[in-house]
């Protein structure tokens with residue numbers, strides 16, 4: 001196997017310019033994809049931390065009575081997308097408030113009546129699609145006894161709108177680059193194949209199987225994909241390091257979240273994906289040539 | 292007929308035709324080849340000698356007719372088995388068909404690599420064959436840098452390296468001087484004596500007739516004109 005790898009590298013070197021262009025195209029695609037992944041990973045974390053994982057508060061009117069609770073719970077659960085419902089009575093809410101305001105509890109004691117409403121805290125299963133969250137909130141609002149639903153409307157709506165826009169742009173750009181890289185890889189394999197047409201023909205004549213003939217092309221595709229992935233990620237980490245060294249401090253102070261590099265899992269996935277890309281380009285090309 | 296059944300026929304051709312576009316290169320060839328035979332295919336230029344050898348060596352497909360290999364109909368053999376059948380044949384092509392950007396050693400070793408032999412065996416076997424064909428010193432040379440006669444010897448080396456049971460040599464002495472030609476012929480004769488079936492296509496009759504025992508198949512315009520036994 002080592003022997004074949006050496007041969008594949010030698011073949012890549014013998015066709016330097018073409019293979020370099022391919023590897024650079026793959027790495028550019030990987031760079032674009034990984035930039036978006038980096039953005040999404042961090043943005044998701046920011047949203048999660050701000051949104052506290054899709055939490056919303058339902059406040060009830062004065063007429064609320066704990067006996068209504070089971071019925072309300074079933075009603076809300078029936079709306080779907082609810083992960084968990086926790087009841088916070090007004091007494092408990094006051095206790096919590098007292099705990100939070102460790103000083104100034106004296107002032108609270110002067111209250112004749114508890115001014116806080118009874119509430120339900122709900123946690124949604126999915127909260128990245130703002131329309132879903134909004135729809136759910138409106139449905140809950142429609143229940144008679146509900147006074148208000150609070151889920152970080154204003155800024156969250158804006159942020160998620162932009163975030164989703166980015167996501168769409170990201171997806172389309174990623175697929176576009178994936179297709180370009182695939183096309184270039186397939187084309188390189190095709191050109192490599194035709195430049196070695198005589199060699200392939202001779203291999204057949206001396207009794208080589210199709211697998212034996214195809215193997216070096218596949219290996220070349222895999223090596224190209226792998227190198228492209230590594231190169232793309234290297235470019236990403238270099239730009240990340242230069243940017244983050246200057247930027248994170250400022251940004252982190254505002255956002256309360258540090259910008260993190262891609263997780264190991266994602267890095268492995270990217271390298272795996274780009275290696276697959278090289279293989280797939282080769283597969284498409286050889287399938288077309290050899291029918 | 293009975294007599295033929297007792298013989299070990301490795302290949303049988305029935306009414307084989309080969310067309311290249313409008314040109315009929317082979318027309319109605321019927322031929323039996325026995326295990327261990329020595330056959331000289333002769334005939335004028337353009338007669339179809341190379342075409343016949345290529346069809347026998349499974350390098351080309353016949354346009355019409357039946358071919359039996361060890362009694363199996365070639366048309367019924369799946370294409371995935373073809374490479375394994377081809378390994379029984381060692382071909383010396385008239386135009387050598389060496390890979391120009393691979394060294395002499397790599398060209399010869401390719402046969403064994405394709406057959407999945409291990410590296411140390413390949414090394415040993417290739418060097419041995421290059422030695423016997425006198426190309427040992429040129430093992431690192433690229434074919435285009437070699438003379439015609441040297442390329443021919445590499446082609447012969449590649450043909451025999453896989454120990455095929457059949458050798459098909461197309462003008463194996465065409466580019467060689469008398470001495471080198473004799474050396475190559477002696478080499479092929481030795482191989483034949485070990486039990487291999489050898490077919491040589493050549494228009495150079497006097498080189499062979501002198502000391503060969505076998506069959507001479509003379510073809511002209513794509514058909515067998517005459518079959519004669521040689522002493």
Ligand SMILES: Nc1ncnc2c1ncn2[C@@H]1O[C@H](COP(=O)(O)OP(=O)(O)OP(=O)(O)O)[C@@H](O)[C@H]1O
Nearest residue numbers: 311314316335336337338339340341342343385494
């Ligand atoms: N690949 C090809 N395409 C078209 N025509 C071909 C091809 N190969 C052979 N022919 C034609 O088939 C006929 C027989 O050719 P072949 O090479 O078998 O002759 P030959 O007996 O080997 O001649 P020579 O002694 O010159 O080598 C010729 O007329 C040739 O032009």
Ligand SMILES: [Mg+2]
Nearest residue numbers: 340341385461
């Ligand atoms: Mg010829």
